[in-house]
Amino acid sequence: MAAAIWRQLVRRPAVAVSSVSASASSTMRQQKISSVILRRLQSTTTRASPRSTFTTIRQQAPYKSRSYSSQTPPPKQGSTPVKFWPFLLVIALSSGSYVLLVNKRNEEAANMPALPSPKTSGAIPAPHKSTPTFSPKDVTVVFVLGGPGAGKGTQCANLVRDYGFVHLSAGDLLRAEQDRPGSQFGQLIKDCIKNGDIVPMEVTVQLLENAMTEVLQKDSSKNKFLIDGFPRKMDQAVKFEESVCPAKFVLFYDCPEQEMERRLLERGKTSGRADDNAESIRKRFKTFEQTSMPVVDAYEKEGKVLKIDATPSPVAVYRETQEQMKKWLQ
Numbered sequence: 001m002a003a004a005i006w007r008q009l010v011r012r013p014a015v016a017v018s019s020v021s022a023s024a025s026s027t028m029r030q031q032k033i034s035s036v037i038l039r040r041l042q043s044t045t046t047r048a049s050p051r052s053t054f055t056t057i058r059q060q061a062p063y064k065s066r067s068y069s070s071q072t073p074p075p076k077q078g079s080t081p082v083k084f085w086p087f088l089l090v091i092a093l094s095s096g097s098y099v100l101l102v103n104k105r106n107e108e109a110a111n112m113p114a115l116p117s118p119k120t121s122g123a124i125p126a127p128h129k130s131t132p133t134f135s136p137k138d139v140t141v142v143f144v145l146g147g148p149g150a151g152k153g154t155q156c157a158n159l160v161r162d163y164g165f166v167h168l169s170a171g172d173l174l175r176a177e178q179d180r181p182g183s184q185f186g187q188l189i190k191d192c193i194k195n196g197d198i199v200p201m202e203v204t205v206q207l208l209e210n211a212m213t214e215v216l217q218k219d220s221s222k223n224k225f226l227i228d229g230f231p232r233k234m235d236q237a238v239k240f241e242e243s244v245c246p247a248k249f250v251l252f253y254d255c256p257e258q259e260m261e262r263r264l265l266e267r268g269k270t271s272g273r274a275d276d277n278a279e280s281i282r283k284r285f286k287t288f289e290q291t292s293m294p295v296v297d298a299y300e301k302e303g304k305v306l307k308i309d310a311t312p313s314p315v316a317v318y319r320e321t322q323e324q325m326k327k328w329l330q
């Protein structure tokens with residue numbers, strides 16, 4: 001389209017020149033008339049506005065030289081509105097096409113299929129909303145954070161047994177989605193887990209919301225959730241709190257890397273997990289330091305973090321957990 005308009009623009013002067021040459025005698029007459037008008041205008045410049053006079057003279061002048069020359073006329077000096085409209089047209093058409101393209105993309109994104117619930121075939125709409133699905137008055141959410149191998153899963157099992165929490169491990173939900181036949185996110189999740197990267201938050205937040213909804217639909221009294229290994233990145237924390245449910249507090253299991261590595265390599269002997277190997281462990285530690293610790297720091301500033309030393313035995317760690325949780329669960 002732009003090229004066609006450009007071709008038209010390039011052709012225009014040639015057409016003008018040929019038609020002028022073809023009617024040389026009539027333009028000779030025009031030349032005489034023009035020069036008379038010119039002289040009259042020049043003689044009236046004191047009466048006319050200087051600007052309009054200047055424009056009128058410039059518009060008349062080129063015809064004078066073309067009428068007797070077969071050469072391409074020299075380019076017009078200055079500019080007139082006639083020269084600008086095709087460019088404005090090109091810009092308007094380009095902007096219009098761009099707006100159409102953006103609208104089409106937005107429509108496509110809005111029509112993206114929602115993730116099906118991991119255990120049911122019914123699709124639950126994605127959380128495109130600014131008010132949380134669950135109110136903290138009806139549902140308790142506790143985030144469980146800590147480096148890979150810090151002992152989060154081990155302590156969650158104790159809390160489920162003694163406090164009636166429902167345990168939702170973000171890692172387990174992602175692994176289940178990765179293995180679900182037909183999942184459009186399977187390969188993406190697999191790659192992220194192997195490289196110790198964080199899966200895009202929309203996927204994880206949706207899986208967690210699906211799982212919570214499913215539990216509550218079956219039994220509305222099961223309304224206390226331990227969300228293990230999540231949020232690992234600030235965007236996940238923000239999205240979950242604004243679209244699913246604000247968290248009550250955060251359990252943070254603090255463990256040195258050397259100890260976590262030892263535990264993970266030991267776990268790797270039987271876990272069958274693709275990321276319990278030396279190379280993935282190194283990458284997971286890096287992601288934890290750079291991406292997940294800022295989440296812990298942010299919640300710490302809000303006074304919501306219970307920091308627990310995870311180096312002692314599992315029993316000792318659990319005792320400390322219970323002690324610290326007392327004031328939050330009264």
Ligand SMILES: Nc1ncnc2c1ncn2[C@@H]1O[C@H](COP(=O)(O)OP(=O)(O)O)[C@@H](O)[C@H]1O
Pocket residue numbers: 146147148149150151152153154155263264266267310311312313314315317
């Ligand atoms: N306090 C602890 N002391 C020693 N080993 C532990 C302790 N807590 C957990 N483990 C072991 O370390 C490994 C990692 O624990 P896990 O709970 O799976 O960690 P995470 O969920 O944080 O990755 C498991 O094999 C577990 O049995």
Ligand SMILES: O=c1ccn([C@@H]2O[C@H](COP(=O)(O)OP(=O)(O)O)[C@@H](O)[C@H]2O)c(=O)[nH]1
Pocket residue numbers: 147148149152169170171172174192193194196197198199200204228229230231232236275284
């Ligand atoms: O919110 C989450 C939680 C987990 N993961 C991915 O799942 C992996 C395993 O997480 P999990 O909590 O199961 O294990 P951990 O590393 O704590 O032992 C992580 O390294 C990430 O690649 C993720 O992308 N987002």
